[in-house]
Every structure is written in C-alpha cells, then in structure tokens.
Amino acid sequence: MLNDLLNQAQDSSPEKRHKLVEHVTDLFVTGANSYQTEEISLFNAVLERMLPSMEAEQKQTVSERLAPIDTTSHAVAYELASDEIEIARPMLTTSKALKSDDILRLAKTMGQGHLLAISKRDHLEAKVTDVLLERGESPVKQSVAANSGAELSDWGGRLLVKLAERDDKIRDAMIERADVSEDDYEKLISQMPAQQQTKIRKMREDNEELVRTLFHEASKVVASTKLERKKTRIDAKVALKDIREGRGTLGQALTQMALSNNLFDICFLLAELAGLDQKYITNVMVRYDATGVAVLCKALGVDKNGYVALCRARAANNKQPATTVQNWINDYQELTDKDARRLLSFMKVRLSTLEEQAA
Template sequence: MHTKTDGLKMINDLLSLAQDSTPEKRHQLVEHVTELFVTGADSYQTEEITLFNTVLEGMLPTMEPEQKKTISEQLAPIDSTSNKVAYELAREEIDIARPMLTSSNALKTEDILRLAKTMGQGHLLAISKRKHLESNVTDVLLERGESPVKQSVAANDGAQISDWGSRLLIKLAERDEKIRDAMMERADVTESDYNRLIEQMPSQQQAKIRQMRKDNEDLINDLFHKASKVVASSKLERKATRINAKATLKEIRAGQRTLGKAITQLALSNNLFDICFLLSEMAGLEQKYVTNVMVRYDSTGVAVLCRAMGVENSDYHALCKARATHNKQPQSTAENWANDYQSLSDRDARRLLSFMKIRLQTLEAQAA
C-alpha cells in the first residue's frame, strides 16, 4: 500500500540525490526516478507525479543520448509523463524520438502538428504510425512526406484523411501499388473512389476483385435488410464463462493477447455472443451485422471477418464447431467451413471487409 509517509520519504530521497551534481549521481537519479515513475504511475498522487516530471525535465539537458533513448522507450506508454518531457524527447534524433512520436499520449495534437511541420522524414514516418491522427496532421504528412510516409499514412486505418488527402492518395495509387493496396483496405473511401482504385489494377486482378464483390453483394444486401430481424430472433445468449469480454478486448488492443486465442476460449464455451462483441469492436462493424453473419447457415461473412482480423486456422476451426452446434448443423459442415477458410487470403479478406463497410455505409445513407 502506498502511503503519504512513503511519498514524503521518496521526495526527500530524490531531492538529496538531485543536489549531488556528479554525472554518475545524476545518471543514477534519472534511472531511479524513471523506474519509480514507470512501476507506480497508476497509484501515485498528483504531487508525486509532478515531482517525477520536474526532476526529469531538469535532468534532460545533461543526459547522454543512450539514456534519453532508454527513458523515451520507458515513458512513451505512461500517459502521466509531462508534456514538456514528451515534447523535448520527440524533437531529439529519431532513435530517441521514435517511441514518443509513435505512441505517447502526453503529446497534444498541436505538438504533433508542429513536429510534422518542422522535423525530418524519420520523424514524419514515426508520426504516421500513431494509432490516431487527425486530418490536419495527415495533410501535413502527405504534403511533406516522401513515399514511405505517404504509404504509411494510407495503411494507417486510425489516420483520418481529408478530401484533399484522399484525392492525392488515389492519384498516387496509379503508380504506387503499396498505396493502392492500402487504400483498398480502408473503409473511409467512397464507392466511386473504390471503383477508381480497381480500375488502376492489372486486368487479371480487376476481374478477380470484381467477381469477389459480385459474390458478396447478395450477402451485404441481406445483412443490411435483415440484420435487425436476425438479431431479434437469433437467441444468441452470453454463456457463463470466466472470460470478461471487455477486459479481453483491452488485452487484445494492448497486444497482450490475440483475438484468435480469445475466440477459441469463448468457442469452447459456445459463447458466440461475446465472440460477436470482440469481432464487432476489432473490425469496426456494427454488432448487428456481425451477429447476422455469425448465425447464418453459410460461412462467407464470418470467414471474411476472421481472416481480415488475422484469426489463425486453428482458432477459426474452434469457432466453426461452435457455430455448427448453435445452428444444429452437422460437424462435417464445420470441417468444410474450416477447409474453405484456408484458401481465403488475408489481403482478399481485408478488401472484402472494406468493401462490406463501404457498401453498408452507402445503403444506410440511402435509407436515411
């Protein structure tokens, strides 16, 4: 238990160390403060966090590059890192700056924008990989960035892209296959832009993707027109299980657990309800649509969702068994679904999921 007395003792210890000006002691202080900060960031009082940040801010100018790199890596995931520490480290050479640029929440949008306008290509590339980017930042990245930066922005589904940015990327896609492939996996392009991207492909690929779209058109229309009715009549119940779906989702997003392994665990309990929740959240598709594909008597929609989300063959196999049990279909059907899944490529699945989202958005807009 962290007490106020512990906090006061820690403050006194740090202040006495800070008064010792030898380089060795300063280095020791930085290590000590950073370690304490990282291990207890969730439990410290505001004044203790302020102290840690104040000490680190004061020590930054005297740190060696190697130590700056280490603390940048350690502090980037800590949201209570001070904005000043995060920003100063983000302006350093790229090996030091990269962790802060790619993941620190201590940097504000205006900081990111300022860095995007002033720093070099390595910094721009690191910024382009952030989980969320506002369109005014991506505009700067697309304007100033060289090909790797533009490709990275196109591939980042957490990057908002303005109308200007979208037009630029679709124009660049004519001669940049990586940008074209990335744009075809985004759900925020219009149907007309998606068609333009298809037209830029070699004729054989065009024919394949048009056929895939045609094969899935009935499924998408069915999803849109029947999803709510299916959900109401499906009787998909949350089964008793030791797995907390919301906590599991957090672990998956933090990279501590795979979606596939969570699906296998839930499938063993025949808990299709929570599997729908996880797939809906990870794929960015309304839960009623995911529930619809889950309880259908075919496997097309659920296979596309799972493959696009990187679910392994063995984990999908476990899901097939649970689906067949729920639908009262023979287990031989589950085996057929699992075999078909092996021939579906990741890229085709991601493109189909993107097309599914775009079509559903169009149908929703038309119905509004």
C-alpha cells in the first residue's frame, strides 16, 4: 500500500497529487485516535514525501489540519513550522509533535511572526521565553506576559516588570499572573494611575481575610466536609481534556455536574483549571458566601448559565434559600472579568507566599 501511494504521488499530475494529499490527510485526521503504529507511519511517510511538491495554499491547509494531531511525524511538523508564517502558524502555536529543542531552535532563527506564534503555545519553558523576550518586538513581549503557561526566568520576570513601566498591556498582563513575587506585584500596582491603584489595593484588602482563612482552615474543612462524587453523565477527567482542547466549555461541564449536585467533581475541575490545590476549592465551595467561587468562575470564563446552575447546587448542599442564590447571581454580574482575574492572581500569589512561610 505504501509503495502504491508513493508511486501515485510521484507519477500523477499536479491535480491528482493535490487530491491525493487531501485524501491521505482526511484519512489520517479522521482515524488518528484509532490507527495502529504501522498505519500512522504510512500516512506520515506519504505526507513527508509529498510536502516538497505541495503548493503554499495546500501546505497551509495541511498544517491547520495536522497541528492538533499528536501523531503527526516530527519531520512533517518541523518542515511546516519552518515555512512562511501562514503555513507555520498552526504548528508553532499548537503542535505537540514539535520537541522542546525544535521550539528553541525556531525561536532563535525565525522572524517576528513566527516568534509571536510560538509565544502563544500552551506551555513554554523559561529558556524559550528568554529568547522570545530577547529577540521579540513589543507584540511578542506582550504575548509572553499574557501567556500564563509561559515560564519566566528571574531575568525574564524582571525584564517584563521593568517594561511594564511604559507598556500598559504588559503591566495589565503581569498583574494577572500568579508567578510574580509580592514585591513585583506591588511594583506593578504602583505603576498604575492613582484611581486604579486605589481600586486594586482595596480589592486586595477585602480578599486578604478570605485568603488567610483558606490557608489556615482548608485542610480542616476538607476533613470535616464530605462532598460525595455523585453519578453524572459527564466524566470529570474527560471534561477537563475536552475543555483544554476546545471541544467544550467549563460552563457546560459545570451545568451538567451541578444538575447532579456533583460538587466534588466541580471542585476537581476548578482546581485543575485555576492551578490551585483542590483543598482550597473545596473550602470556598462549602462556604456560606460566594466570593471565592464567583472569582474563580468569572476568572475562568464561566457563563451566567453555568454559574446559576452551580449556585443552585451550592445552596442545596448548604441548605440556603433561593433568595441567597439570586444575590449571588446579581453580584456575579457586577464582577468584571479583569477584576476577577486580578483577584485570582492575588489569591494564588498570597497562598504561595503563605505556603513558603509555613514550610
């Protein structure tokens, strides 16, 4: 079969080769999760052989379709990632077929469009972000600052805090990160206009008591509170994978789990997506106020329907009246996305500091 396909690729007219590429790509993408190793190798071998003869438009289509496929061959992924930016962007942004060293090499050698695409990857090692910050122009630096999955070295963090003095986008992005020190957090606030400084410092003060309560009481609350994992049509780990890969939303998952009063798995989802220990999420979930839950949900982009369903499940678990639920919903609508992200960042920074102090 391999020889037949390769012969077709070599002997056919450009139009037939184009259709063959479409056919092979369709087969590969459709069955990527079910093919055996031999079949995957076959498709990759054909695509590797045909890449040099593809036109730019078809390369772009192939790149877009293969970028989410983890079993795409390294050779195909790297060649497409090294091409012109419209072709390279999907691979640079999402492909897991590219190795860490590939990303570093491309960051060191490619142009600004490629650097910007790399800066949007879900995870970047500090050695890569250092190169991006060193070589990249303002849009690249801003993108690194806004990417919570981009690790920052000490040098990279200091550089971005310094750049934030004259770049509002970097400053606003850095103040939503959880990997800045409290000293740097204070520097970032001090760079804001006076009115914004006053607002965010007030937000921090109002939430300091919640953070300290979470830290000191979380383990006790978890030990004394029994949230049961109840039967539901949705599997929490599958839901998490779907959310991360863009096949579902957190709000949809919360709605389905809340209908079954499955607060246990909701805590798991929120903890994983917020990057917090589940004991802290359990603590805010069983509290009689909704401040912590509202901040988490708004910062993670939960829509009103998802939050309403969660509020009803929380109220049922805590035996609270419907009027309380409505108050929670009203407060949620007044909370802005930006303020929620800043509050979540503050919570994570402070909890990290308290954990270090207690160690």
